[in-house]
Amino acid sequence: MIRYLFTRFLHAIFVLWGAFTLSFVLLQVMPGDAVLVKFQDPELGLSPQQIADMRATYGADESAITQYVHVLGRTLHGNLGYSIETGLPVGQMLHATYPTTLRLAIVSFVGALVLATICCALAILLSGSPVGRYLAAAIGAIPGITSGIPVFWLEIVAIQLVSFHWKLIPVVGLSGWSAVLLPGLALAIPISAPLAQVFMAAAHRVETLPFIDVLRARGVSPLRILYAHILPNALPPTLTVSGLVFGEILAGAVVTETVFGLDGLGQLAQQAVASQDVAVLQAIILISVSGFVSIGFASEIIQPLLDPRIGRSARQRKY
Amino acid sequence: MTRTCLSIRDLDISYTRHGSTHQALNHVSLDLNAGEMLALVGESGSGKSTLGRAVLGILPPNASVQHGSIYIGAHNVTHLSERAWRQIRGKKVALIPQDPAHSLDPVRTIGAQLAEALRPHQSGFLKRHNTRAEAIALLDQMGITRPAQRLGQYPHELSGGMRQRVLIAAAIAQRPDLIVADEPTSALDVSVQVQIMALLATLRRELGTAILFITHDLALASEQTDYVSVLNHGVICETAPTRQIFSAPQTAYTQRLIANLPVFHQTPASVPDPSSPTPPDVIKVANLGYSYAQTTRSGYRHAMQNITFTVPKGRTLGIVGESGSGKTTLLRCLLGLITPQVGTIELLGQDPSKLKGQALRYLRRKVQFVYQNPHVSFDPRYNALKALEEPLINSGLPNPAQRRKMIDDVLQKVHLSSTLLARKVSALSGGQAQRLALARALLCQPEILVLDEVVSALDVSIQSEILTLLENLQKDLGLTYIFVSHDLSVIKRLSHEVLILQNGEQVEYGKTEQIFSKPKNDYTKILLSCIPLFSFSTSPLPKENEKII
Structure with a gap:
């Protein structure tokens, strides 16, 4: 190991x-x-x-x-150089901006995973009854729609409704996690689309496997079959895709930080591109690549825990 | 007085698909008492699995019960709600499924799955100490070694037979009165099959469980059962005590089923005339060995060692072996897909590992392969004609009229109507697709056919037709067969000589009659004792079966 x-x-x-x-x-x-x-x-x-x-x-x-x-x-040597545009050390600029983007990424990723799971669970549960099958089919079509919605439009609508119309979350004067809650959830909607598609396809495939009938014949409830058997079996392929989704989060962050006026890496990247600020751009590229690498690495570590058949080494077990 | 566990009266079930209805079961009636075992025998499409699912209340959404009733004990379960069914399933009726490889959740431990079977309405795991103890006791009762250790293992770490034992343990976890065993042994090796059948017999004896044993295999139905019901196109055509079914079958359909059992074909086809000179050997294999490099530190694993045999022209060598016996490796060597590390192969006087280019392609055309599952051995987008044309085009026969003539000729040989040529291969029945696979092999004008379990996926009546076809083709065309099967009765019918493999070694090799009448090796003796109905076939009248009480 x-x-x-x-x-x-x-x-x-x-x-x-x-x-x-x-x-x-x-x-x-x-x-x-x-x-x-x-x-x-x-x-x-x-x-x-x-x-x-x-x-x-x-x-x-x-x-x-x-x-x-x-x-x-x-x-x-850990020295990322100086920004030509601002004259500040790049490290310092990153240090000021990365927390916002990291929070945004976490909120949107977790939000997307939750949305995908809800979509998938509803699609499976509803498909059991004759009427529910139409609803399940409708839910199955949702990811196709949400993946086509432009992020900036969704975010402007979110600000209009949530902040101005319903007055639930203010747009300005927030800091920390509360500042990224609305933008993160808005970004989560398009991010969840590919996850939900893979999750649902995998779950429907698991549903047709013989062991699901065996569980039903054992008197296990549909809800328990869903959360204890179908979802855990469908999760590994979904996590594989989530590594690819990270790229979409980064691209979405640029737009989202602009729409919501957040000081994050996305904003920084956009300014650096405009002014050809090479040192800043290189640092941002390095950061996003390390993000990709570590997410891929993390999913490789997690896969064997979710599916014992992928196990690399014989693990010690309690029993 | 005996207690009735299952009572089915005049049951009609039909499927609706795209607006049209298909009647799966037609006025089916059955009774099963505590401690009894009834075999429900039928060919594919007869509705036997539909009946099994109806008894468990797990029919697919497009199936509906139109008429009749099902009683489990005193409960009328015909039109129960899903919620009410959950109180019956597991407690009153349980399932032993067909395919142990896919019937356990691959990502949960054995322990977690047994805990769920013991207490399906509580969030499981083995937290409660008595659940753990009960699970261990169940596994122990199933004859599983080191039961406590198994609880932490995952399904893929167990053998097929072991998984089926776990599934049986889960089925009896709540002491149901009735067990539906849907083809519980069809995915297992014969020797494991015997163990599982014995386990079922113990269950009903010790727990008084009634068993509805669903099978396509009439021979297997003779083992351990009290009654046999024969299902044909959704209608039960005969129900009788087991011995009576075999000694005095009443309906024509049952008689035909029994006649088609390969075990009742006494003489191996065309025993060669001893006075005629033995034809020359076309296959010579000497000291063949192959090892796979393993990823772990243990180095190499011998898939097979010291295989030596010869096959004369126009004869059949039957190869018997269970999973892991090395038969697949042997076939791959014969087909030239892998090159053996040790020993030599000579096919039609040539060593395929020394040939290249044109000569190798020529030899490959002369040695054709027919695979177990005909449907997956064709490109699903092809229709039958295109599937047959492909080898002809590959061999450089661009003239469509010539191709068509050759195809018509070969279709006649395999008794397949040329009207089927326009159909997609997936739309053909199993028997038709296997004939098509044979036709495709014959188009290359082969001298040797390697037949890998070619009849195991087929119903007995179709199986018998294909075997007859193979016998006739051999006679007419002088073909040499390598015939691999797990089914000794099929081997006996077709083979002139038999090779038995165990753990990659050749444990017995000789004339078919010799091996079946005087087996030398212990493993061969075990295999022979595992053939259902073998006792029936060797004696003129069915012997008293001690296991039937």
Whole structure:
């Protein structure tokens, strides 16, 4: 097991390095650089000589390889560099913004999982009765609809209804978890769609397996069959998909933080792209890649706990 | 006075699908007393499983009871609500399912599932000490070794026979009066089948449980049962004490079923004339061995070792082995799918592992394979014609008229109507699809056919037809067969020589009559004793069966 963890760790390091290198190359290929973008503004009235000096200060005039070695070296030492736009250390900027996005991601992911589970449970329970089958079919169609709704529209509607019309949650003046509750839940709706689809498909497949009939013949109630047997069996494929959903959360965070005016990584990314702030962009790419890697890793660790057939090593059991 | 456990009167059940109704059961009546075992025998589509599900109240939503009644003990359960059924299931009536591999929840421990069977209305687990003790006692009663340890194991860690014991333990957990056993042994090896049948016999003797034993296998129905009911297209055509069914079957349908049992075919087909010279060997296998590398530290696992046999042209070698005996590995070697690490194979005078390109493709065409399940061995999107054309096109026969003529010829050989050619393979019956699979193999003009359990998925009457077809094809075309089966009675009917495998080793090899009359090996003796009805077939009159009280 330790050996397995170690190889997985090396694998993760390799993926991070690859992402770092690839993003560096792509950012280099882009015409111009952040220094030019910032200081070429005619209002500043800087001469070409002054701009060239500035570029030398930031190291932007050196060859790509020298820059790469330099940037990789300082990143390995934990120094993410300085933002050209604000002049602040990137680490400091991330530190200020990551909690909001992390909370947003957690709320929307957990919300999406809960929504998907509710959808799935209703679809299974209702399909038992003749009338309920039509309702179950209707529920089965929901993910297809919600995945098609644009996030920003959903969020504007959410603000209109929840904050202005019903006056349940104020839009401004919130901090911490309460600030991400409404945006997180709004984001959860489209995020839940792929989860619900996979969950329902897996649950319907489990439902047709012979052991479900055996349980019914044993006098076990439909509700218990659902929560103790169908859902646990349908969960592993759903979790596999949830790793992919993380990308959608990141993309959704950019829009959501803009709509709700939240100071998160999404906002930061959007500004950094606008101003070609290379150091900030690279740091954000590194963070999202590590997010992907750790979620994939976590789901690989969790899978054998949910499905004993995937177990890598014979585990010690109590009995 | 005996207590009636199950009483079914004039039961009509029909299925509705896309607006049309199909009558599955028609005026079925049955009675079963405490401690009795009744075998409900029928071919696929006869409605036997529908009856079993009706007795448990787990009919699919599109089935409805139109007429008649079902009584379990004193309860009329014909039109019970789901809630009321839950008080009956498990307590009064329980199920032993068909397929132990898929009848336990794969992600819950044995212990958790037994706890649920013991107390289905409480949130289970083994928290309560007496539940745990009861679960251990149940497993112990089922003859499971180290029962306490099993509670923490998951289904995939147990063998098929062990899983079926766990399922039986779960079925009797609440001491029901009636057990519906729906083909409980059809997915198990013969030697395990005998153990499970013996366990059922013990249950009814010791607990007085009535058992409704549903099976497609008339021979198996003769074991342990008191009565046999024969179901044909939803109608019970005969119910009689077990011995009477076999000694004096009343209806034509029952007579035909019994006649089709392979065990009653006394002579192996076409015993070769001893005076004629033995034809040359077309298959020679010497000291064959194959090992799979294992992922664990233990290194290699020998799938088979020291296999040696020869098959003369136009003869049949029957290969018998239970799961894990190495027969699949042997077949894969013969087909050239894997190359054995030890020993040699010679097919039609050539070693497939030394051939390449054109020559290897030629040899592969001469050695054809027919698989157990005909439906999954065809591309489901193909119709029958396209399935047959494929090997011809692959062998470079682009002329459609020529192809059509060859296909018509081969269809005649396997007695399949050419009107079926337009149908999708999935729309063919099991027997038709197996004939089509044979036709596809024959189109390559093979000399050797490797037949892997080709009749095990078929009903006995169809089984008998396919076996006759195989015998005739062998006579007419001089084909050589490698015939793999778990069913010794089928092996006996078709094979000239028999090879018995156990744990990857060849434990017996010789002439069919010799092995069946004078088995040398202990394992062979066990296998022979496991054949249901074997005693019936070797003596002119059914012997007194001691197990029937």
